[in-house]
Amino acid sequence: MHLENTCVLSQKALGNYRVLELASERIAPAVRPGQFVHLRVPRLADAVLRRPLSVFRAEADRLALLYKPIGYGTGALTRVQAGDAVSLLGPLGNGFPVALPPDRMPVLVAGGYGVAPLFLLARELPQRGIVFAGTASAKDILCREDFEALGWDYRAATEDGTLGRQGLVTALLDDWMRNRPSNLMPEFYACGPDGMLRAVGERAVVGGWRAWLSLDRHMGCGVGACLACVQRLRRPEGIVWGRVCRDGPVFEAREIVWDEPGETKKEVSR
Amino acid sequence: MHLENTCVLSQKALGNYRVLELASERIAPAVRPGQFVHLRVPRLADAVLRRPLSVFRAEADRLALLYKPIGYGTGALTRVQAGDAVSLLGPLGNGFPVALPPDRMPVLVAGGYGVAPLFLLARELPQRGIVFAGTASAKDILCREDFEALGWDYRAATEDGTLGRQGLVTALLDDWMRNRPSNLMPEFYACGPDGMLRAVGERAVVGGWRAWLSLDRHMGCGVGACLACVQRLRRPEGIVWGRVCRDGPVFEAREIVWDEPGETKKEVSR
Amino acid sequence: MKPDLAIEIAGIRMRNPVMVASGTFGYAEEYADVIDLSRLGAIVVKGISLKPWSGNPIPRLVEVPGGLVNAIGLQNPGVEGFIHQHMPFLRTLDTPVLVNIWGRTAQEYAETAARLNDVEGVRGLEINISCPNIKEGGLAFGTNPSAAADVIRAVRARTRLPIIPKLSPNVSDIRVFARVAAEHGADAISLINSYPAMVIDVERRRPALANVTGGLSGPAIHPIAVKLVYEAAQATRLPIIGMGGISTARDALEFIIAGASAVAVGTATFGDPMTALNVIEGIETYLSDHGFSSASELVGALEQ
């Protein structure tokens, strides 16, 4: 983990998203797929927190972030320009496991910005597979060509039907699962909203496969110190709090104890 | 008084100062010399107050401010660029009286940014006279050519001696006063630090002349509502609080009740 | 259909729930050039006392991140001066005018209230028992339940106008003071006043304010104020006027959802005089967008 003053190389629109490229000598070369950086939005004097963003691309001396301007911080981030200094803390989190037995087929499921960490993963997994990307609308469907250029099969679903199948990405996934060759052993990697992750996880558990789910939780410190980003996990010693920023953001589906509707008291054994 | 969204036309350095030119259709044509605007520094989310700045130049559809970046707000103001929107409240305050009997000679005394309101005044006074400008150093001496082009005699004093006479501007003024033609009747107009204003005012009172002093006080609202910027004044009804933003910033020397060192309780009759 | 913004508090009908807070809007005439005063829900004027009061020496105000600390010290021309100098203008407005009053003794409060009783154009009294900036009275009443009760009772005895005690945030349990207000005849309560605070000029190693301490207002105190309004709303059925750090409609909506029937905009007016009007528009938009037919439906609409 480093605290690095990076320099903005470029910022470009990509559909409804933006790609921010930063010169980074210390963080970039250390990044593994699924890890994130905690970014301080410059000149936002009244914002005390950094913003967590997954690493989308990483090279020896630069990295790129793919983000959607959805609020105060990401909105202000659109105004940074080439040459601006941006402080990053990273790489943070555990990231996705990249070792994969040769008989497994990687199945990536991305909701919204979830393509960012999965794209980095797609480059590093030992075998190619299939990507399911689900978003609100065609303008949110990202990186199709990039995945295809890497040899991945890319399928899209949009909620408004403007591109690919209309509906949720999990429906698309289910269709494909039903028709897949019976000897195909999927290994899931997913990043997106909780509902989607949970659905992917359930399918994996039912089928007896593994699903690596990257959670999105509001964060304070990003390094495990503040205990803001906790998630209940099933561990040998009982139900425990994991810190999404440090123990995650990636957990295997079986570990995650999802909240049940109406549940208020969260029991954990320590 | 208007609340106007103005548009930055240009921003340029001038010595240690900056000149900010703004397109203004409502405020600019209404400005009188010595009035000021209350400016909201854009994108300074944690600053709740505007900043008062004197109008330096005003035309039918534009005005210019001359300011020194000395702190948080003025520092951030240096980053605004042509095309940015800047909210102004103005014109504010009473301004200098411009009617002047023909037998009087206007004597302007400027400390620091004080040249800004005095330059606007210099254009509008019925007769020309002499300007004394005092600053820390040569780089702060502003607008000499502009005053001279208008027909004013311009004399400078710098504290470090890098330009004009070394020392305080009041010393320069005193020299001149000693040697002036005895029939010359000065009328003083001054803007600068309290010490300078007080010195000018004392000379005027002793000599039986008038001195119009523009005060600088920290402000909240700028319109007379918050009572932050008060100054004790001598009025027929007794000692009263005047509001520098609304009743001033210009007061005649005899009106002002200066604070005495060590004085803590400020008695006013209402 | 446009939602109905009108509300009634303490018998005072307002066209919308957005007021301007005492001390930040002078006597309204100061802002008349730039704001259409007839669009405001109500106007609360600067605190008035029985006799003229000269307030504190300068500096009286200092900016801090997300707010300002003021120690104006309640300068005002006294109730007579106020009536003669300012009521003629205020009376011309068709926006309800509330007079904020303070005193050094319960007696002074009561006499000031009595003097305003029959003054045409005065629609209600906000009783400032929470000013952090004067030693005589002010905060001392606001942090002691029995002193607060004395003031409220004394004022109640001498006025027919609606009375709205303005509570201090500087207490461990706001519910106690909300209940005291209700028991002693208040028609509504206002909260919060600015929070006791201090700024030091480190270069000179002196307090930044001549009065040494002052009151913090502005966005910085908003989450504190929302909490106090929420708690007060649990403790009393009196209508609540919520304030503290409102600069957007969302800030105001938080108060209303927490239980305030109306809100007041203070410090934000200095930065943007249009704040109160923008807040009104924002509330209207929110109500339409979320299917509320009136502002009062939203009062206390917090789900848990």
Added chain:
Amino acid sequence: MKPDLAIEIAGIRMRNPVMVASGTFGYAEEYADVIDLSRLGAIVVKGISLKPWSGNPIPRLVEVPGGLVNAIGLQNPGVEGFIHQHMPFLRTLDTPVLVNIWGRTAQEYAETAARLNDVEGVRGLEINISCPNIKEGGLAFGTNPSAAADVIRAVRARTRLPIIPKLSPNVSDIRVFARVAAEHGADAISLINSYPAMVIDVERRRPALANVTGGLSGPAIHPIAVKLVYEAAQATRLPIIGMGGISTARDALEFIIAGASAVAVGTATFGDPMTALNVIEGIETYLSDHGFSSASELVGALEQ
């Protein structure tokens, strides 16, 4: 000549007066990669209780202008868990470690304190009687002088370590609590904890935090904290650790000039992990620039 930054508080010698605040620095190992821990004045670890405690549901934290509101709810592995999981690392540091403790009864505080008595590497106890985020205990002790006295006395009776009660800002008169601390055997006091606050998600009309209310920290509370430290310093000769909203050296200097012997950086570490180190440097520069030969000379150096 370089000014001498070293100070001694409650018998604990620190190389400089800048600590990191409880709950914002975990157990220090979390920041070990990016900060040279040996440069800090002292480290205060996350609040520890007798038994493991699971804290509040999420969301536990929400950002507001100039700060954040947290309701972590004191999650911790209990004193045994702490000793086994975290002390081995903390013991390797040559920076003094203070353990922040809390309980639901005075008895629990005392037992936790007693357990830490002979734990190598623990240099002092900060007694949290001011957490706004748990119903059991916490704030209830911090806003009631006799409950505060009970806790302090109980802890004092069971430990040989220096004890530092951490006061709540949510009281009308902080001096009362400063005196209570002094009378019942405290070696120093810390202030302030975060301020009770609430944020409402207006879209969903629900509290933004699962716990409904939380504690406001960050720059927003700085002027409030300075005022309280100043007042406490007038009321007691106990050394004071000042905190609340420090993000620059100037913020820290205000506390010191107001009377704090040391300061702690909390929330600002999240935005910039280097804050504490920058504050140390800034204090050093200030001392040299202003002709002070030591940090302790500046304590309480306010002129009036």
